[in-house]
Amino acid sequence: MIAPSQVKALAERALAHLAAGTTDQAPDVMRIPVEEYLDADVWRQEVELFRRVPLALALSVELPAPGTFKAMDVLDTPVLVSRGRDGAVRAFLNVCRHRGAQLCPVGTGSRHRFRCPYHAWVYDDRGDLVAVHKPGTFGDVDPAEHGLRRLPAVERYGIVWVRLAGDAPIDLADWLAGQEQDLAQLELGSWHLYEQRELSGPGWKVALDGYLENYHVQALHRTTFAPTNTSNLMVVDAFGPHQRILYPAKSIKDLREVPVAEWDAAAHCGTVYTLFPNVSLAGAWDGHAVLSQIYPGRTPAASRTVQTVLTREVPETEAERRFAKDFSELVRRGVFEEDYRTGADVQAALTSGANTHFLFGRNELALQHHHRWLRRMLTEHRGASTKP
Ligand code: FES
Ligand SMILES: [Fe+2]
Numbered sequence: 280m281i282a283p284s285q286v287k288a289l290a291e292r293a294l295a296h297l298a299a300g301t302t303d304q305a306p307d308v309m310r311i312p313v314e315e316y317l318d319a320d321v322w323r324q325e326v327e328l329f330r331r332v333p334l335a336l337a338l339s340v341e342l343p344a345p346g347t348f349k350a351m352d353v354l355d356t357p358v359l360v361s362r363g364r365d366g367a368v369r370a371f372l373n374v375c376r377h378r379g380a381q382l383c384p385v386g387t388g389s390r391h392r393f394r395c396p397y398h399a400w401v402y403d404d405r406g407d408l409v410a411v412h413k414p415g416t417f418g419d420v421d422p423a424e425h426g427l428r429r430l431p432a433v434e435r436y437g438i439v440w441v442r443l444a445g446d447a448p449i450d451l452a453d454w455l456a457g458q459e460q461d462l463a464q465l466e467l468g469s470w471h472l473y474e475q476r477e478l479s480g481p482g483w484k485v486a487l488d489g490y491l492e493n494y495h496v497q498a499l500h501r502t503t504f505a506p507t508n509t510s511n512l513m514v515v516d517a518f519g520p521h522q523r524i525l526y527p528a529k530s531i532k533d534l535r536e537v538p539v540a541e542w543d544a545a546a547h548c549g550t551v552y553t554l555f556p557n558v559s560l561a562g563a564w565d566g567h568a569v570l571s572q573i574y575p576g577r578t579p580a581a582s583r584t585v586q587t588v589l590t591r592e593v594p595e596t597e598a599e600r601r602f603a604k605d606f607s608e609l610v611r612r613g614v615f616e617e618d619y620r621t622g623a624d625v626q627a628a629l630t631s632g633a634n635t636h637f638l639f640g641r642n643e644l645a646l647q648h649h650h651r652w653l654r655r656m657l658t659e660h661r662g663a664s665t666k667p
Contacts, residue, residue: 289514289548290548293548301512303515305643309638311637312635313635316482329443334557336441337438342439346364346389347387348360349386350381350387354575359382369406371427374428376427377411380397402426406428436462458518467560486584489621490551494511521554522648565602569586570586571614
């Protein structure tokens with residue numbers, strides 16, 4: 280999964296690194312206080328930041344037709360995303376305006392009307408209150424004032440962005456800062472959702488940090504990702520807080536023998552698109568991809584990840600089905616049993632006093648970029664929230 284217009288130039292950069300034994304680098308080693316991974320106030324500010332920025336909450340393919348919906352719990356906020364009869368995606372708080380019951384349980388489904396399980400008030404797929412049960416006995420309710428609470432939402436490039444706080448519309452071009460060209464070329468809206476699972480993990484920053492470098496691939500993923508992927512070779516480009524990280528396959532060396540005009544460079548290039556603050560969209564070189572949405576859990580020490588495996592085509596032959604199944608299991612095992620198990624160890628040792636700081640190497644530049652932006656946005660938010 281890589282934007283076709285970019286792939287040859289990126290592969291050339293990767294091959295130059297491979298020949299020289301180098302990688303893209305930051306100017307210096309960066310230090311982040313361990314305290315920032317433990318402190319409850321810092322964590323609360325981070326959660327608040329999550330609420331104030333557009334989050335990539337759903338894929339268009341999760342809402343494939345008019346009348347489909349997805350209900351989810353995001354940072355303790357019940358969210359309902361629904362595709363109306365008009366095809367437009369809208370997002371609401373999944374909370375009845377009578378006395379606050381949740382309209383649908385977490386999950387996906389298909390319906391044009393949402394009937395509250397508590398006292399049977401009914402809302403349509405635009406969020407409008409269309410029926411109050413036994414209105415003659417209930418008394419006056421103005422339907423215009425009791426529609427579901429809308430959340431700003433935008434669907435584009437096969438992704439649905441929603442913001443949990445504030446009423447202002449999402450300015451997606453401003454938020455994506457140039458990344459939209461790549462996202463458009465991925466045609467994510469036409470991929471097939473193969474499998475989705477939820478993984479519990481360490482604190483959200485410990486969990487996410489592992490997606491932002493491949494320095495660890497050889498040591499940690501010896502039998503999962505290392506047999507096919509290079510380690511410690513990254514080609515990184517930033518779009519505001521978001522990034523595109525090229526992780527070349529070991530097979531990229533074969534391109535040396537082929538004239539550039541004949542390169543099938545995409546076949547040797549895995550890519551990770553990070554959508555700040557919490558999403559990693561990783562595409563392999565064989566028509567399979569994985570979307571990871573990493574959310575803070577209930578405490579600074581816990582996170583939950585929605586891991587979605589996508590295939591370019593619906594697997595139909597026995598061989599395709601087996602390949603998709605194996606890929607999905609490889610991703611689950613590599614992330615859950617290797618990254619997150621190690622992350623849990625890191626998390627558990629944070630209070631040991633061994634380190635006052637984490638060190639992010641010059642070769643871990645995407646990690647540095649993410650943390651620099653996180654700091655910057657937290658600082659701006661602190662400034663904004665102290666203004667009169
Ligand atoms: S809480 Fe929904 S109808 Fe009463
Ligand atoms: Fe990893």
